Amino acid sequence: MARLPYVNSRLQGYQSTIFAEMSALAVRTGAINLGQGFPDTDGPTEVLEAAVAAIRSGTANQYPPGIGIAELRHAVARHQGRFWGMEVDPDSEVLITAGASEALAASILALTEVGDDVLTFEPWYDLYGAVISMAGAVRKVVTLRPPDYGFDPDELAAAVTPRTRLLVLNSPHNPTGKVFSRAELEAIASVAVERDLIVVTDEVYEHLTFDGEHIPIATLPGMADRTVTISSGGKTFAVTGWKIGWVCARPELVAAVRTAKQWLTYVSGGPFQHAIAVGLDLGDDYFKAQADELRAKRDRLSAGLCSTGLEVFEPSGTYFITADIRSIGHDDGVEFCWNLPERIGVAAVPNVVMYDNVDEGRHLVRFAFCKQHDVLDEAITRLRTLT
CATH class of the missing domain: 3.90.1150.10 (Aspartate Aminotransferase, domain 1)
Known part of the structure; x- marks a missing residue:
């Protein structure tokens, strides 16, 4: 049988x-x-043609470096500074991943132990639940409620336990389309600092904001050292099948995430990394x-x-x-x-x-x-x- x-x-x-x-x-x-x-x-044509050119060059079709090609890491660093005023070292504070999905998985796997609590907002993108389970951690939620999908700061503070290690934040938020306001982000940051939490933030829709303002939580006081900022080129450049993402964080956090990431895909999408680097330098x-x-x-x-x-x-x-x-x-x-x-x-x-x-x-x-x-x-x- x-x-x-x-x-x-x-x-x-x-x-x-x-x-x-x-x-x-x-x-x-x-x-x-x-x-x-x-x-x-x-x-955009410039990005598509850059991928074709990279494939035809004969130099981009093998394994790229484990941390990602230098051209893309530097483009990510320039992007973070240009749009969000974040200073990022491309050699120690940027890691290229197989989309934001791998970045999220590697971050949660690297930064939690079995039995840790991971706090997030519901509704939560389905990958969060699966990866928290894979890590052997325990998901805790704070509910976002319509019509504005706001949350109660007291409920957030009460959801943190002595076992809480990580808070996963998604803004702009899938599936609700909510863009967290500065006041909301400040409330989250206050809890993270007070309770010594690491924040993993999924910002793949950072350029697809129609109302309000996208504010990376890493730019708020006390958050730069405790935030893992994640994004990707798939949504911004309408190439969701390419799966090129990145992590930006302090060197010790990037090193931890890289430790998990290297056992997931190791590397991915060499020619597409070149193309996304071109995309990130497109004009406003x-x-x-x-x-x-x-x-x-x-x-x-x-x-x-x-x-x-x-x-x-x-x-x-x-x-x-x-x-x-x-x-x-x-x-x-x-x-x-x-x-x-x-x-x-x-x-x-x-x-x-x-x-x-x-x-x-x-x-x-x-x-x-x-x-x-x-x-x-x-x-x-x-x-x-x-x-």
């Missing part, structure tokens, strides 16, 4: 990702995919145009969802809009999303899979607006048949 596969008990419930499942369902049914967050257009007009275009798409889909009768919580950043399906007579987001592709030819994601407190998210659904305008228009037309 064949031996049945064994899945570590800490990973039960993480065998697959709802985003991939909904994308597969969209393919099977021919539905418009507003579930998984990837654009349906390519990134590119970054502004990218945000302006996505703002227009947000407004288009938001208005369309409202026209169907859905209650919409308009995001301040990211690729995503959350809607409350109770306003059109539904209360189970999972059932709603599984039936939607067959019913009207649109795929979305149920937010409840990103909650520990399931009653908080049972009725919420996430739609991606990083699609072409005509695709969004057709999706809206189909969605209007729900009512």
Whole structure:
């Protein structure tokens, strides 16, 4: 008899990702995919051509250095200084990773021990839950609640225990589109400093902010030495399949993350590293145009969802809009999303899979607006048949 596969008990419930499942369902049914967050257009020509040139050069197709190529590390350091006023040493305070996903995984694995508490906000991006479990740590959550997805600072302080080692922060926030305000970040920083926490911050949507201001928490007083700042080129340059990310932190934190990272992928995407370096040095007009275009798409889909009768919580950043399906007579987001592709030819994601407190998210659904305008228009037309 064949031996049945064994899945570590800490990973039960993480065998697959709802985003991939909904994308597969969209393919099977021919539905418009507003579930998984990837654009349906390519990134800037300069960046694409730089990748092609690197491949054809014959010098970029083998293993890059373990910490990433110098051109990209220096470009990341320039980027942090140019946009956020952060001084970063490209040789000791930057680590190139296989996307932000690996950066997050390596950081959590490196900086926690079995039994440590890791604090994050819910809804939380699904990778956080899986990696915290892989590390043998314990997830603790503070709930962000609509319509503004604010949080109670007292609840945050109360959630910290003597075992809390790490706080994972995502701003701009997936799935809600929330951009944490300076006052909110200061409240988080105060807790981190007082309770001696390391903050791992996921900032992949840093340039896709429409309202408010993106503020890296590492720039706040007392935070530079205790923050691991993570981002990537995938969202900024609409090349999500390239998986080129980075970590910026003090040398001792980067060394710890690198220790875990080298046993995950070791290195990745040599030619793409060259291309993302080119992208990070593009003029301000590119970054502004990218945000302006996505703002227009947000407004288009938001208005369309409202026209169907859905209650919409308009995001301040990211690729995503959350809607409350109770306003059109539904209360189970999972059932709603599984039936939607067959019913009207649109795929979305149920937010409840990103909650520990399931009653908080049972009725919420996430739609991606990083699609072409005509695709969004057709999706809206189909969605209007729900009512």
